[in-house]
Each structure stands twice: as structure tokens, then as C-alpha cells.
Amino acid sequence: MTEKYDPYENAIAERINGILKQEFAIDKYDTSIEIKKQLIKNAINIYNEVRPHLSNSMLTPNQMHQQNKLKRKSYKKQKVAN
Numbered sequence: 001m002t003e004k005y006d007p008y009e010n011a012i013a014e015r016i017n018g019i020l021k022q023e024f025a026i027d028k029y030d031t032s033i034e035i036k037k038q039l040i041k042n043a044i045n046i047y048n049e050v051r052p053h054l055s056n057s058m059l060t061p062n063q064m065h066q067q068n069k070l071k072r073k074s075y076k077k078q079k080v081a082n
Contacts, residue, residue, distance in 0.1 A: 019047065 020026045024043040029036060048061045056064040064070065 019043075 020040060020043055024039070024046075026036065026039050026043060029039060031039075050060065052058040052060055053064075057070055059067070059070075
């Protein structure tokens with residue numbers, strides 16, 4: 001969370017928390033902190049190395065970053081010159 005407790009202030013972190021909870025159900029495991037850390041590490045590896053993403057033309061994030069043929073999408077609003 002951010003200083004103002006506004007989830008929209010840190011959308012990337014909130015998105016990651018959602019992925020860990022919804023896709024990997026990490027919050028459902030009633031285990032020690034060390035096991036949860038290992039579960040999160042494995043989830044990150046799957047997300048970056050194994051799981052293809054539709055927004056990356058069905059490449060994994062690591063494959064997308066290593067190639068130079070496809071342009072990465074940016075979700076930040078671009079400033080328009082007046």
C-alpha cells in the first residue's frame with residue numbers, strides 16, 4: 001500500500017498482488033513464511049519464464065524483453081503536444 005492507502009496510487013503492485021492471489025492462490029496456503037516465500041518465487045518464475053501472455057503476442061515476459069521484432073505495449077498515457 002501507499003502512504004495515502006490508495007490502491008490506484010500503486011497499480012503495478014496491486015496487479016501483482018492480484019495475480020499471486022487469483023492465479024496462484026498463494027493466500028490460501030496456511031504455511032510458514034519461508035514456504036510462502038518459496039511459493040512466490042516459483043510463481044514469479046512461472047509468470048516470467050513459462051506462462052505466455054496474450055498482451056505479449058503469446059510470448060513470456062522474458063522472451064518479449066529479449067526480442068526486438070515486436071514493440072512492447074505501454075500502458076502509460078502519453079503526453080500530447082498542444
